Amino acid sequence: MSVRYRPLRPNDVPKLVDHFRHHPFLRTRYGRTIEDLAQAIKQTLREDYTVANVFEEITGSTIRFLRVGMAAFVFEEFIREAKDTPSFWVAPELVKRIVSGKSPLLSEAELRNANSVGELSLIVWHNSSLPQDLRRMEVAVAIMTAFEETFRGFRVREIFVQADSLEHLEGVRGSGGLYFERNQGCYAAFPEINELNFRDEPRNCGITREFAMRDHSPCTWVASMFVYGTPQFGFSASEQRLLLSALACLETDDALGEALGISVSAVKKAWRSIYGRVGASHAQPISWRPLD
Secondary structure, eight states: OEEEEEEOOGGGHHHHHHHHHTOTTHHHHHGGGGGGHHHHHHHHHHHSOEEEEEEEEEETTEEEEEEEEEEEEEOHHHHHHHHHOTTOOHHHHHHHHHHTTOOOBOOHHHHHHHHHTTOEEEEEEEOOOOHHHHTSHHHHHHHHHHHHHHHTTSOEEEEEEEOSSHHHHHHHHHTTOEEEETTTTEEEOOOOOOTTTGGGSOOEEEEEHHHHHHTSOTTSTGGGGGSOOOOSSOOOHHHHHHHHHHHTTOOSHHHHHHHHTOOHHHHHHHHHHHHHHHHHHHHSOOOOOOOO
16 A cells, blocks of 8 residues: 655646545535636646645555645735635635636746746645545655655745645645744644634734744744755756656646647657756756746
């Protein structure tokens, strides 16, 4: 038995929506907005730098869908608004704004500009694990590994998340995250939250780079996410998706093209670019190159 993760593919979206419909907390949080969820996800995968990973449990020849982890870079104003509004549920609000053409998510060009000055705001759109799965060590480790491998190469200023479940909230606290106290206007210690009052209001959590480096324990896992590691090759977003899909055991260009929704010729073109970047890195000193 093992847990693996791979990039979300277009044909995964119906399964994702069904997972949310049956989630004990997310189904009520979304309400009727869940009808627009598939459109919003497909749109962001085409237009914005959104990371969505499918997690699966492998037992022999049986593959069980576990969760979808989704995160995206957003304008700082969106997070500020979420902090200031008591009844602001981030996930359905993201869907509403995306389908209405008012997406708060950064495009790749906007991401490059913000990354160059270290002003990226990262929002965890969803953990989406069922409570019983999130209690399992192998699932929790896979989640942290995927998050670290995905976002370590960015200059993140703040990580923000609204807990999907009480277990998710405990996971955020255990990894070093803090609770945003709206009355104080800052991150602080967690209040007493249990199964009886968890649903009362959005549970805003997170941490900023400044707080993590200055006032918080630098030994926590979440604080390590602010330690910037220079990318070695500067792969573009499309190249990263191709590489991650190939690592998920898709062995042919035909299979990769189908999974990514692109032509085989586009796959071959991306491979040529990847080989060129890797080859160039051995011919000259390595320097950081942003997504392009």
